[in-house]
Amino acid sequence: xxxxxxxxxxxxxxxxxxxxxxxxxxxxxxxxxxxxxxxxxxxxxxxxxxxxxxxxxxxxxxxxxxxxxxxxxxxxxxxxxxxxxxxxxxxxxxxxxxxxxxxxxxxxxxxxxxxxxxxxxxxxxxxxxxxxxxxxxxxxxxxxxxxxxxxxxxxxxxxxxxxxxxxxxxxxxxxxxxxxxxxxxxxxxxxxxxxxxxxxxxxxxxxxxxxxxxxxxxxxxxxxxxxxxxxxxxxxxxxxxxxxxxxxxxxxxxxxxxxxxxxxxxxxxxxxxxxxxxxxxxxxxxxxxxxxxxxxxxxxxxxxxxxxxxxxxxxxxxxxxxxxxxxxxxxxxxxxxxxxxxxxxxxxxxxxxxxxxxxxxxxxxxxxxxxxxxxxxxxxxxxxxxxxxxxxxxxxxxxxxxxxxxxxxxxxxxxxxxxxxxxxxxxxxxxxxxxxxxxxxxxxxxxxxxxxxxxxxxxxxxxxxxxxxxxxxxxxxxxxxxxxxxxxxxxxxxxxxxxxxxxxxxxxxxxxxxxxxxxxxxxxxxxxxxxxxxxxxxxxxxxxxxx
Amino acid sequence: xxxxxxxxxxxxxxxxxxxxxxxxxxxxxxxxxxxxxxxxxxxxxxxxxxxxxxxxxxxxxxxxxxxxxxxxxxxxxxxxxxxxxxxxxxxxxxxxxxxxxxxxxxxxxxxxxxxxxxxxxxxxxxxxxxxxxxxxxxxxxxxxxxxxxxxxxxxxxxxxxxxxxxxxxxxxxxxxxxxxxxxxxxxxxxxxxxxxxx
Numbered sequence: 001x002x003x004x005x006x007x008x009x010x011x012x013x014x015x016x017x018x019x020x021x022x023x024x025x026x027x028x029x030x031x032x033x034x035x036x037x038x039x040x041x042x043x044x045x046x047x048x049x050x051x052x053x054x055x056x057x058x059x060x061x062x063x064x065x066x067x068x069x070x071x072x073x074x075x076x077x078x079x080x081x082x083x084x085x086x087x088x089x090x091x092x093x094x095x096x097x098x099x100x101x102x103x104x105x106x107x108x109x110x111x112x113x114x115x116x117x118x119x120x121x122x123x124x125x126x127x128x129x130x131x132x133x134x135x136x137x138x139x140x141x142x143x144x145x146x147x148x149x150x151x152x153x154x155x156x157x158x159x160x161x162x163x164x165x166x167x168x169x170x171x172x173x174x175x176x177x178x179x180x181x182x183x184x185x186x187x188x189x190x191x192x193x194x195x196x197x198x199x200x201x202x203x204x205x206x207x208x209x210x211x212x213x214x215x216x217x218x219x220x221x222x223x224x225x226x227x228x229x230x231x232x233x234x235x236x237x238x239x240x241x242x243x244x245x246x247x248x249x250x251x252x253x254x255x256x257x258x259x260x261x262x263x264x265x266x267x268x269x270x271x272x273x274x275x276x277x278x279x280x281x282x283x284x285x286x287x288x289x290x291x292x293x294x295x296x297x298x299x300x301x302x303x304x305x306x307x308x309x310x311x312x313x314x315x316x317x318x319x320x321x322x323x324x325x326x327x328x329x330x331x332x333x334x335x336x337x338x339x340x341x342x343x344x345x346x347x348x349x350x351x352x353x354x355x356x357x358x359x360x361x362x363x364x365x366x367x368x369x370x371x372x373x374x375x376x377x378x379x380x381x382x383x384x385x386x387x388x389x390x391x392x393x394x395x396x397x398x399x400x401x402x403x404x405x406x407x408x409x410x411x412x413x414x415x416x417x418x419x420x421x422x423x424x425x426x427x428x429x430x431x432x433x434x435x436x437x438x439x440x441x442x443x444x445x446x447x448x449x450x451x452x453x454x455x456x457x458x459x460x461x462x463x464x465x466x467x468x469x470x471x472x473x474x475x476x477x478x479x480x481x482x483x484x485x486x487x488x489x490x491x492x493x494x495x496x497x498x499x500x501x502x503x504x505x506x507x508x509x510x511x512x513x514x515x516x517x518x519x520x521x522x523x524x525x526x527x528x529x530x531x532x533x534x535x536x537x538x539x540x541x542x543x544x545x546x547x
Numbered sequence: 548x549x550x551x552x553x554x555x556x557x558x559x560x561x562x563x564x565x566x567x568x569x570x571x572x573x574x575x576x577x578x579x580x581x582x583x584x585x586x587x588x589x590x591x592x593x594x595x596x597x598x599x600x601x602x603x604x605x606x607x608x609x610x611x612x613x614x615x616x617x618x619x620x621x622x623x624x625x626x627x628x629x630x631x632x633x634x635x636x637x638x639x640x641x642x643x644x645x646x647x648x649x650x651x652x653x654x655x656x657x658x659x660x661x662x663x664x665x666x667x668x669x670x671x672x673x674x675x676x677x678x679x680x681x682x683x684x685x686x687x688x689x690x691x692x693x694x695x696x697x698x699x700x701x702x703x704x705x706x707x708x709x710x711x712x713x714x715x716x717x718x719x720x721x722x723x724x725x726x727x728x729x730x731x732x733x734x735x736x737x738x739x740x741x742x743x744x745x
Contacts, residue, residue, distance in 0.1 A: 192567045192568070226570050226571055238582075260585050263581070
């Protein structure tokens with residue numbers, strides 16, 4: 001495999017993907033031709049498309065890494081890769097999926113949809129928007145290139161605990177730090193842009209409590225990004241100094257403390273997992289009412305629950321560190337604080353179910369993914385509650401139970417929500433409905449694949465199988481066999497997703513402006529499908545729907 | 548949209564940016580401020596087994612003869628220092644308030660002189676603040692010539708207010724090299740004498 005990704009394919013594919021989205025230009029000056037158009041564009045729709053295509057490419061690259069891992073774990077013993085490369089694969093899979101696939105996908109959706117949903121002509125800072133996108137291919141080109149460097153790429157897990165990532169790290173770690181810095185700057189600039197857009201660019205008459213929930217959840221996510229990405233930048237700067245300049249932030253020999261690394265990392269890392277799930281809540285909160293043909297139940301409580309989750313996320317980082325030798329009082333605090341998060345999350349799940357209750361439900365592709373999200377994300381939430389119990393966590397820590405938990409919240413959670421959002425907004429982007437039959441195949445193969453992959457991991461984890469090890473004891477062979485089959489099924493069925501998108505860009509059933517009926521009535525559905533390149537140049541008058 | 552509306556919007560965007568940038572800079576500084584804060588927090592609370600590495604004077608309090616506490620010693624070698632560290636006894640039984648002396652031997656097994664430092668830790672963390680070290684080799688860096696062997700004392704007390712649920716206290720010493728050290732601040736011999744005086 002050649003993991004280095006030049007930005008070229010991004011450009012070519014984005015051209016074909018977006019061209020269909022805006023056949024007719026306004027009286028604006030003609031955009032530059034060819035590659036320069038994509039390098040210089042400041043249009044939120046074009047940048048949004050580039051983000052989404054970049055994220056899709058990275059989703060496949062990270063997916064290939066995951067399949068290398070699953071291939072090796074198909075049978076006990078070492079068959080295909082050596083343990084050093086296995087470690088690089090687990091690490092790169094995590095880093096790419098978190099920072100290059102899920103986060104840019106949500107940013108892409110935000111770029112496309114937030115200006116449309118609040119009736120703004122574009123993002124508040126269009127040129128900054130272009131810059132924050134183009135940092136991403138640079139960052140992840142650099143990160144992937146470390147795999148080809150002497151000593152290999154990062155091999156210390158996506159959490160890069162010191163001293164694994166400092167004293168014992170491969171020489172390429174400095175490049176890893178640089179690439180994470182660049183990706184972090186990109187996220188921060190994106191977050192500033194989104195906050196500035198939402199706070200200042202809303203259509204006249206739209207109050208904060210009138211905003212669609214996708215906008216609300218992204219506003220809160222942006223605040224989380226601004227609060228924790230600088231902490232990540234600080235941590236990796238300390239690592240950089242420990243590696244290259246002889247400081248001892250995390251080196252016990254020089255008076256530092258490796259446990260400090262874990263505190264700092266998880267102070268970033270726990271809000272980070274909510275950065276990856278809050279926008280998903282927003283997408284699902286738009287889709288469920290549209291296809292249940294009812295107003296969303298409990299709009300205000302959804303907003304407050306999102307804010308509560310965000311605030312609590314700063315107080316629970318210690319639950320990742322129960323086994324470091326934390327005092328009892330600390331364990332109790334983090335245990336109860338973590339369990340408290342189940343309350344606002346429960347409010348959300350309750351509201352979605354209450355919206356479905358007595359609804360007139362139909363099962364279009366976006367709704368299928370949204371319903372699977374509610375069910376499977378809740379399973380991930382419950383295993384999270386199990387992990388929150390400090391004494392039980394001593395058993396579960398660093399086993400496949402943890403892997404099962406966070407994959408349930410991230411794959412059928414965040415990734416399914418992104419796919420639901422893509423199916424939901426494709427008619428607005430392309431002017432065509434996605435092919436229903438293919439989308440159904442994609443959905444069912446994905447659901448079966450995801451559950452085959454990750455459900456057995458609960459059992460192998462409870463039985464004590466450790467994560468991040470290329471070999472395992474014989475008693476775990478059956479569970480791993482099923483997991484690997486499921487992973488290949490899930491991985492290859494994503495090709496159907498690409499097929500649906502390409503077919504939808506090329507043609508298909510024509511979609512009207514309000515493509516999903518009268519209950520999908522946020523402002524984006526008031527512009528024609530496909531959305532023209534420039535929308536809302538004169539602000540729309542916002543009319544409050546009768547709730 | 549009128550010109551003045553647009554100006555108001557521009558001003559709003561600018562205000563948002565400045566506030567966000569201020570928050571960013573603040574959080575970046577906060578991450579670095581956490582390093583000393585963490586250190587202070589651990590020392591004040593005794594969490595993490597971080598002990599005071601300055602000598603304390605003996606407190607002549609009454610020895611609590613009704614209570615026996617086991618104190619265990621563990622010595623470990625961090626990587627990169629060709630020294631051996633041994634302790635004369637792995638375990639002592641003592642009363643809270645009693646002053647005890649234990650000898651540790653350091654030997655340099657390499658062919659050149661080197662500097663090392665033993666970094667202490669205490670477990671359980673709740674006992675940390677009640678271990679009172681009067682003299683410890685861990686307060687200073689040591690220098691050993693090639694093949695040199697050195698015996699250094701640890702003189703300490705357990706305070707009488709040691710929490711009642713603590714029956715065993717473990718003191719861990721991990722040897723680390725002191726890198727880039729050419730100008731000796733104090734020779735290990737002088738340190739030894741100081742230890743004997745105490």
